[in-house]
Amino acid sequence: MSAPSEAGAAWEFPIERGKIREFALAMQSEAPEYLAPDAVVPPTFLINANRWAPEGARVPHGFDRRRLLHGEQEYIFHGPPPRAGQTLYAAERLAERYEKPGRRGGTMKFAVIVTEFRDEAGTLIAEGRATYIETAKATKTAEPTKTTEPTRTAEPAKTAEPASAAQPATAAQPAPGTEEKA
Amino acid sequence: MTAPATTLADLAVGSSPEPRSFGPLTRQMFVRYSGASGDLNPMHYDDTFAQRAGYPSVFSQGMHQAALLATFATDWLGAENVRRFHVRFREQVWPDDVLTCSGVVTAIEEQPEGRLVSVDLSCARQTGGVAIASTAEFLLPH
Numbered sequence: 001m002s003a004p005s006e007a008g009a010a011w012e013f014p015i016e017r018g019k020i021r022e023f024a025l026a027m028q029s030e031a032p033e034y035l036a037p038d039a040v041v042p043p044t045f046l047i048n049a050n051r052w053a054p055e056g057a058r059v060p061h062g063f064d065r066r067r068l069l070h071g072e073q074e075y076i077f078h079g080p081p082p083r084a085g086q087t088l089y090a091a092e093r094l095a096e097r098y099e100k101p102g103r104r105g106g107t108m109k110f111a112v113i114v115t116e117f118r119d120e121a122g123t124l125i126a127e128g129r130a131t132y133i134e135t136a137k138a139t140k141t142a143e144p145t146k147t148t149e150p151t152r153t154a155e156p157a158k159t160a161e162p163a164s165a166a167q168p169a170t171a172a173q174p175a176p177g178t179e180e181k182a
Numbered sequence: 183m184t185a186p187a188t189t190l191a192d193l194a195v196g197s198s199p200e201p202r203s204f205g206p207l208t209r210q211m212f213v214r215y216s217g218a219s220g221d222l223n224p225m226h227y228d229d230t231f232a233q234r235a236g237y238p239s240v241f242s243q244g245m246h247q248a249a250l251l252a253t254f255a256t257d258w259l260g261a262e263n264v265r266r267f268h269v270r271f272r273e274q275v276w277p278d279d280v281l282t283c284s285g286v287v288t289a290i291e292e293q294p295e296g297r298l299v300s301v302d303l304s305c306a307r308q309t310g311g312v313a314i315a316s317t318a319e320f321l322l323p324h
Contacts, residue, residue, distance in 0.1 A: 019218075022217065022218045023218040023219070023249070025214065025218070026211070026214045026215040026217070026218035026219070026246070026249060027215075027218075027249035027250055027252060027253045028204060028250060028253055029252075029253040029256070029257070031253075031256060031257060031261050033256070033260075033261035033262055034261060040261050040262050042249065042252055042253075042256065042261065043252040043255065043256065043264045043267035043318070044245060044248050044249050044252050044267065044269075047219050047220070047221070047245055048218075048219060048220045050220060050221070051219075051220025051221070052220075069271075070244060070271060071270065071271060072268065072269065072270045072271070073244075073245065073248065073268070073269050073271075074266065074267065074268040074269070075266070075267045075268075076265070076266050077264060077265050077266070078265075080262050080263075081261070081262065081264060
């Protein structure tokens with residue numbers, strides 16, 4: 001387990017009313033708090049910062065993309081959520097790495113990458129904590145060009161529904177962020 | 183919509199709002215979330231891409247389901263009151279799925295600025311399988 005030492009450079013992340021309204025529509029919310037001129041951000045809105053990270057600012061989890069899952073995501077607000085019109089500065093750091101034995105042998109690796117959101121004065125406003133998992137056995141990849149056959153259903157799916165037979169047995173989502181590789 | 187203040191004043195451990203269903207989910211909803219979140223992974227709107235990777239079709243972003251659960255949570259406890267929102271991704275969610283969001287108060291702690299309300303939240307598929315298991319904290323001002 002390596003020491004949590006890596007940290008990336010900060011980037012500007014303006015909180016925009018129009019983007020909040022667009023996000024509220026996608027989350028099927030009609031709450032007036034998301035529509036007002038000084039709209040607050042929804043609980044998971046800060047995921048948007050990822051899109052605007054400059055080259056090299058993201059802290060690498062270092063995992064094999066074919067075995068990569070986004071296992072958990074958390075947002076912590078150190079006060080009321082930020083509002084439209086505020087400018088935040090996002091910066092990532094590696095918070096934690098650990099391992100667990102896989103259910104069927106091998107080792108599952110975990111990395112927790114924290115995005116810190118600070119205001120212009122440097123005050124910590126919010127944090128995002130993403131837990132990435134490299135599975136013990138290969139699951140499906142988000143990049144078809146690299147898919148090799150053993151990645152498919154290394155373990156039986158848990159539910160009886162036909163569609164789920166193609167799911168990775170590890171309960172998590174393929175990690176986002178492959179847009180450039182599409 | 184946001185629950186009436188009288189309801190929030192009556193909150194106690196075990197309090198649970200009426201569950202809310204979302205769906206049947208459509209590909210348009212996945213696309214809308216892609217744009218709103220800035221995550222343009224084609225796995226969630228390009229069936230050819232998804233099938234080439236071995237999936238039967240596109241599927242909903244885990245963070246899309248988390249956002250629907252966030253709608254349920256903030257309609258209940260107030261958008262300005264959220265202080266922590268944690269999700270664990272479990273089952274995948276497919277087009278035409280119907281998701282049901284539910285929640286229950288697990289703890290209430292009196293603090294100088296208000297009551298810190300801890301909740302367990304869940305977003306389940308029509309099969310009963312849990313897509314998202316969540317915990318959250320809301321600070322309700324006095």
